[in-house]
Amino acid sequence: MDLKEKVILGxxxxxxxIKLLRIMIDEILNYQFYKEFKKNQKKVKEFHNKHLGGxxxxxxxxxxxxKTNLDPIKNEIVFGVNSLCTGLDKFGINCDYYVISDRVSWxxxxxxxxxxxxNLFPCYVAARHYIRDKPKNIxxxxxxxxxxxxxLWAKKFPEDISRHVYADGYTVIIVCLQxxxxxxxxxxxxxxxxxxxxxxxxFDGKKAGVLTENRLKEGQHWKRVFSAYRICKQAFxxxxxxxxxxxxxxxxxxxxxxxxxxAVKNPKNRKMGK
Numbered sequence: 650m651d652l653k654e655k656v657i658l659g660x661x662x663x664x665x666x667i668k669l670l671r672i673m674i675d676e677i678l679n680y681q682f683y684k685e686f687k688k689n690q691k692k693v694k695e696f697h698n699k700h701l702g703g704x705x706x707x708x709x710x711x712x713x714x715x716k717t718n719l720d721p722i723k724n725e726i727v728f729g730v731n732s733l734c735t736g737l738d739k740f741g742i743n744c745d746y747y748v749i750s751d752r753v754s755w756x757x758x759x760x761x762x763x764x765x766x767x768n769l770f771p772c773y774v775a776a777r778h779y780i781r782d783k784p785k786n787i788x789x790x791x792x793x794x795x796x797x798x799x800x801l802w803a804k805k806f807p808e809d810i811s812r813h814v815y816a817d818g819y820t821v822i823i824v825c826l827q828x829x830x831x832x833x834x835x836x837x838x839x840x841x842x843x844x845x846x847x848x849x850x851x852f853d854g855k856k857a858g859v860l861t862e863n864r865l866k867e868g869q870h871w872k873r874v875f876s877a878y879r880i881c882k883q884a885f886x887x888x889x890x891x892x893x894x895x896x897x898x899x900x901x902x903x904x905x906x907x908x909x910x911x912a913v914k915n916p917k918n919r920k921m922g923k
Contacts, residue, residue: 686793686797689792690877697809697831697887698832698833699833704725704836705728705750705832706725706727706840707839708728708742709728709730709896710733711843711854711899712735713841713898719840721913722742722909723743726743726745726748727743729818730822730825731820732753732757732758732853733747733763734747738914739755743767744765745768747769747770748773748824748828755778763784772793772814773795776793794814795813795815796816796824797813797814797815799815800877800881801817801876801880802815802818805880806880809831810831819873823874823878824849835890837885837892838907841896841897842901843896843900844874844887844900844901871900875903878904879903882903
């Protein structure tokens with residue numbers, strides 16, 4: 650065996666050991682997550698139909714937020730996601746609920762989010778990272794949510810989010826909608842859901858960082874997102890509920906549009922079950 654072959658064999662052995670180590674770590678994390686998840690189920694169940702018949706506003710992180718007057722929803726039930734925590738002072742709103750599902754958002758914003766006085770739902774990969782990181786001195790224990798497959802495969806909502814949600818909908822908003830449905834909201838309004846990465850940035854000017862140039866050209870990402878949104882629409886409307894798009898501009902046309910001023914005119918469903 651010449652030197653080159655020895656080097657190649659040595660590299661293969663190292664890679665195999667690294668892979669084996671990763672598998673072992675994953676199994677340990679899975680076991681830890683399962684234990685935490687089981688302890689957490691009863692807490693999550695308490696949210697079932699908590700806001701039955703009410704309305705809420707899910708605020709995403711699109712650049713349109715910089716053109717949006719969020720004053721009308723200051724006294725409404727608000728869901729925040731991902732990097733929104735960095736703009737809450739700027740927009741003058743608070744979040745009753747907060748959802749993070751992906752590794753990048755958790756890595757960048759977990760400290761910011763854990764400092765909020767909110768009901769935090771780390772889901773899927775973010776939940777695993779929470780268990781692994783074991784943050785200390787947090788204001789409120791989060792509600793861990795297990796992710797189980799893609800909503801595009803399931804083509805429906807889960808019956809019980811304390812058991813799992815369908816995490817792979819290509820946007821955290823899909824998870825928010827499943828949680829809002831479980832809580833019993835009759836009307837959900839989406840804000841800052843631009844569904845447009847043509848400028849590749851969020852409201853804070855930070856690059857989106859989720860699409861390669863080829864995928865952006867092909868539009869495959871948004872095609873899948875819109876398909877997931879249609880499943881959400883069907884789930885809500887099948888129960889006589891409604892999802893509205895209150896985003897300024899953007900390319901999301903799956904849902905009926907309604908501006909925020911018009912949405913809050915009717916106080917009937919405000920803060921129900923708060």
